[in-house]
Amino acid sequence: xSGARATGGFPVTLDRGAGVxxxxxxxxxxxxxxxxxxxxxxxxxxxxRELARRLGIARGVVVAAYxxxxxxxxxxxxRGRGTLVNPALGxxxxxAAEPALTGPAEASQSGPDPDPGPDPDPDPTPGPGVSGxxxxxxxITDAVAGPAWRAAWREAAGxxxxxAPALGDPELRSExxxxxxxxxxxxxxxxxxxxxxxxxxxxxxxxTALGGTRGRELVVGVEDPGxxxxxxxxxxxxxxxxxxxxxxxxxxxxxLPDGVLDVVIVTPSHQYPLGxxxxxxxxxxxxxxxxxxxxxxxxxxxxxxxRYTGSPLPTLAALDDPATGSVVLLGTFSRTVSPALSxxxxxxPAGLRGLIEPVRAELGGPVSSVVQAALARYLxxxxxxxxxxxxxRRYAARRDEVSELLAGARGVRVRPMDGGLHAVLxxxxxxxAARRARESQIRDAAAGLxxxxxxxxxxxxxxxxxxxxxxxxMGGADDAEFRAALAELRxxxxxx
Amino acid sequence: xSGARATGGFPVTLDRGAGVxxxxxxxxxxxxxxxxxxxxxxxxxxxxRELARRLGIARGVVVAAYxxxxxxxxxxxxRGRGTLVNPALGxxxxxAAEPALTGPAEASQSGPDPDPGPDPDPDPTPGPGVSGxxxxxxxITDAVAGPAWRAAWREAAGxxxxxAPALGDPELRSExxxxxxxxxxxxxxxxxxxxxxxxxxxxxxxxTALGGTRGRELVVGVEDPGxxxxxxxxxxxxxxxxxxxxxxxxxxxxxLPDGVLDVVIVTPSHQYPLGxxxxxxxxxxxxxxxxxxxxxxxxxxxxxxxRYTGSPLPTLAALDDPATGSVVLLGTFSRTVSPALSxxxxxxPAGLRGLIEPVRAELGGPVSSVVQAALARYLxxxxxxxxxxxxxRRYAARRDEVSELLAGARGVRVRPMDGGLHAVLxxxxxxxAARRARESQIRDAAAGLxxxxxxxxxxxxxxxxxxxxxxxxMGGADDAEFRAALAELRxxxxxx
Numbered sequence: 001x002s003g004a005r006a007t008g009g010f011p012v013t014l015d016r017g018a019g020v021x022x023x024x025x026x027x028x029x030x031x032x033x034x035x036x037x038x039x040x041x042x043x044x045x046x047x048x049r050e051l052a053r054r055l056g057i058a059r060g061v062v063v064a065a066y067x068x069x070x071x072x073x074x075x076x077x078x079r080g081r082g083t084l085v086n087p088a089l090g091x092x093x094x095x096a097a098e099p100a101l102t103g104p105a106e107a108s109q110s111g112p113d114p115d116p117g118p119d120p121d122p123d124p125t126p127g128p129g130v131s132g133x134x135x136x137x138x139x140i141t142d143a144v145a146g147p148a149w150r151a152a153w154r155e156a157a158g159x160x161x162x163x164a165p166a167l168g169d170p171e172l173r174s175e176x177x178x179x180x181x182x183x184x185x186x187x188x189x190x191x192x193x194x195x196x197x198x199x200x201x202x203x204x205x206x207x208t209a210l211g212g213t214r215g216r217e218l219v220v221g222v223e224d225p226g227x228x229x230x231x232x233x234x235x236x237x238x239x240x241x242x243x244x245x246x247x248x249x250x251x252x253x254x255x256l257p258d259g260v261l262d263v264v265i266v267t268p269s270h271q272y273p274l275g276x277x278x279x280x281x282x283x284x285x286x287x288x289x290x291x292x293x294x295x296x297x298x299x300x301x302x303x304x305x306x307r308y309t310g311s312p313l314p315t316l317a318a319l320d321d322p323a324t325g326s327v328v329l330l331g332t333f334s335r336t337v338s339p340a341l342s343x344x345x346x347x348x349p350a351g352l353r354g355l356i357e358p359v360r361a362e363l364g365g366p367v368s369s370v371v372q373a374a375l376a377r378y379l380x381x382x383x384x385x386x387x388x389x390x391x392x393r394r395y396a397a398r399r400d401e402v403s404e405l406l407a408g409a410r411g412v413r414v415r416p417m418d419g420g421l422h423a424v425l426x427x428x429x430x431x432x433a434a435r436r437a438r439e440s441q442i443r444d445a446a447a448g449l450x451x452x453x454x455x456x457x458x459x460x461x462x463x464x465x466x467x468x469x470x471x472x473x474m475g476g477a478d479d480a481e482f483r484a485a486l487a488e489l490r491x492x493x494x495x496x
Numbered sequence: 497x498s499g500a501r502a503t504g505g506f507p508v509t510l511d512r513g514a515g516v517x518x519x520x521x522x523x524x525x526x527x528x529x530x531x532x533x534x535x536x537x538x539x540x541x542x543x544x545r546e547l548a549r550r551l552g553i554a555r556g557v558v559v560a561a562y563x564x565x566x567x568x569x570x571x572x573x574x575r576g577r578g579t580l581v582n583p584a585l586g587x588x589x590x591x592a593a594e595p596a597l598t599g600p601a602e603a604s605q606s607g608p609d610p611d612p613g614p615d616p617d618p619d620p621t622p623g624p625g626v627s628g629x630x631x632x633x634x635x636i637t638d639a640v641a642g643p644a645w646r647a648a649w650r651e652a653a654g655x656x657x658x659x660a661p662a663l664g665d666p667e668l669r670s671e672x673x674x675x676x677x678x679x680x681x682x683x684x685x686x687x688x689x690x691x692x693x694x695x696x697x698x699x700x701x702x703x704t705a706l707g708g709t710r711g712r713e714l715v716v717g718v719e720d721p722g723x724x725x726x727x728x729x730x731x732x733x734x735x736x737x738x739x740x741x742x743x744x745x746x747x748x749x750x751x752l753p754d755g756v757l758d759v760v761i762v763t764p765s766h767q768y769p770l771g772x773x774x775x776x777x778x779x780x781x782x783x784x785x786x787x788x789x790x791x792x793x794x795x796x797x798x799x800x801x802x803r804y805t806g807s808p809l810p811t812l813a814a815l816d817d818p819a820t821g822s823v824v825l826l827g828t829f830s831r832t833v834s835p836a837l838s839x840x841x842x843x844x845p846a847g848l849r850g851l852i853e854p855v856r857a858e859l860g861g862p863v864s865s866v867v868q869a870a871l872a873r874y875l876x877x878x879x880x881x882x883x884x885x886x887x888x889r890r891y892a893a894r895r896d897e898v899s900e901l902l903a904g905a906r907g908v909r910v911r912p913m914d915g916g917l918h919a920v921l922x923x924x925x926x927x928x929a930a931r932r933a934r935e936s937q938i939r940d941a942a943a944g945l946x947x948x949x950x951x952x953x954x955x956x957x958x959x960x961x962x963x964x965x966x967x968x969x970m971g972g973a974d975d976a977e978f979r980a981a982l983a984e985l986r987x988x989x990x991x992x
Binding site for chain 2 (some may be wrong): 237
């Protein structure tokens, strides 16, 4: 089956031979129709049964595509009215048009503060140096080194005469572009991809390039709460950090300050640590704001491939203009393969590449050509996709174990997580001061396990308002060790 | 044989069981005696035959040690007076105390110029991106991947669960310290070693760390002529570049400006591109100046292991104080193994480490743990030393081929080189303007071979004064390709 068919006013092209699953193809066609306003905000889409009949496909395919688009914010399920194109996508989408936010984090946010002053929470910010069975950010690595992996390295270790160009091994750049297309619904040319030593290296490259053109201190906005590693790296590169309030859905785009920032770092697919997904209206608002103000958006896409519910959401970069756009996506193989690789990528629109590429050429690429050749081969074998699918089942099983083993623990609720390598345990009961005290106490008692306090992810947490709790990693150990560590944590929770 | 013996006023301890060659042990003992003034400048050392008899060793051992120390500037051969401790080592050693400089480069140097203005020579500065059989900076790599290499990578590729700390794999840091001790006569603790992605990464780390403390634009002095890659990288990191005159012996330490610089980058062991070795009095003067002014010295030790004549010279870092010193040594495995590794190291005294380490911890180490584990194993096997010894024979043979194949070529003299991967072909005959025109013309005709013009290494070359010529690489091809490229170059030289 191939060719376009008119379907409720928009054409759909499905191709069973394309190697792309039908729900993905259908979701993509619907996204396009919404993006180019063939389908308008508030308009009803066909019922799943009807669309399946028209296209001659199983109803389950349509259900899966709709669910994905609801998760992304393209569609909305309206009680009694079937499925609609999200009304909040209308022009001038504002926070008011969105459903009320539900996360307790929301109330905690103050406006952007260009001078955050001393961190009100003296907790050590958890970084990649943290160790312990339950330390966040570490994936399960015991199943990577199979035959495809070993063959890739055997071949690569002998190729010492060919040195990868500073922008990266062409084969690897092309495999990463394919990875982004298949795993992140982001179709961009291999020329837009640069190989990096990881997310912080990519950020450093961008800031170095921008610093040279702006000729003054750069100002970088970061989500609060947020991942401390990029915040800390940006500061070390000499940038001034401004915190921007994030809530349970991610960055609050209605409260972005004009005229202050050069760069904003966001985690739209999986806000860290609370796990929210930035709704489509906010994505649009953010991009329009970036276009208007000339601010560059850094999309920290650190673990979006690892999503148990639905497909991974597409990137902010996918909505951006590949020529004149504002979004620099930073990706990493640290979560899908291993942090031992120290390899990732940067995706930038052509305009920004013109700024970044000469800097990279002069500073040199930091990633060994051997690593790049091995990774290119591993990706080309298709094994990363299979490995990721296997790991998703294991992470989902571990997430279930977290829920089961901690069910009924005193004053703890496991927050629902759609993906990623960590879980958030929210502390409940008592007043805010008591919860904060308990947060510190449990963090200290469970420090050997690598358990982190949520407080460490805030720069501006208002006492009494923000969610209080713990962050635990779900990789970094074999299954038995992981269970044993959970049992140990359960005992600490029940006592503390 | 072991134990101290008084020898002409100084004690010598030689130990046949130590695994360190006797000439190296003897040279080391003499160096110490000179450093602590047991032997004084101008004082005669025993005749080789006499010292050999006293110590009960072969005369050849003493000859080798004396030759090494003469090359380093510790000793001087005085006509009719035998061998002396170099009189130029006296207190307040000044350029005047040194023998007259012989290189034609000397006359070309203007004083340091804090604002070099536009490069008077528009030649593209050769960087690591240059390709061609005779491109400088590329080693012979066809013999690296032997059994020890393959075993190291096989083992390392499976270790995905252990991530190296940001400062580097402890085993690798310790192997690099051992490498520095054996290959560079620099005995320092493994704690002083940080793993880098290469020389430019190490420089970037240092400048980032310094930038954070100085809170203003850093000013970096570079040798002129000099290697463009670190000069360009420092500028990209936002530093202001000041050129410092270098002559045939290296940096002219008598003309260092006070109160201007934060950092000086030097190539004391093998000045690039002219190949000079910084004499000991200048080394001392440089270190004393750095101590007095607080300037940090970056020692770019890029290919010093590759020396055909005598042992490699010890580093500037070896003369520095390991606790409170001023020298940050940047080393690389690009020349001894392959640029495909993207791995090197930074050696810093404890005081500076305190500044650098927290920055590295927050920015993350860029080198894959797999690469680090493989390299540690390869170094531990002793294979790098054996490989280097084999490559030295091949480079020496290629240097001889350069001399033979280009002997008698029209208006060309092959400058004597003691080591390294490149040769300098000096243009002779005609006036300066004609030589400069010929330099450009040959460079253009031989561009496909990767041949570089000497002019590209200068920022401030005065027309008519500086040496004119070409730089060719001696690695980066198999032996037959290398010979064929030389024949092609010979034809171009005879025509142009």
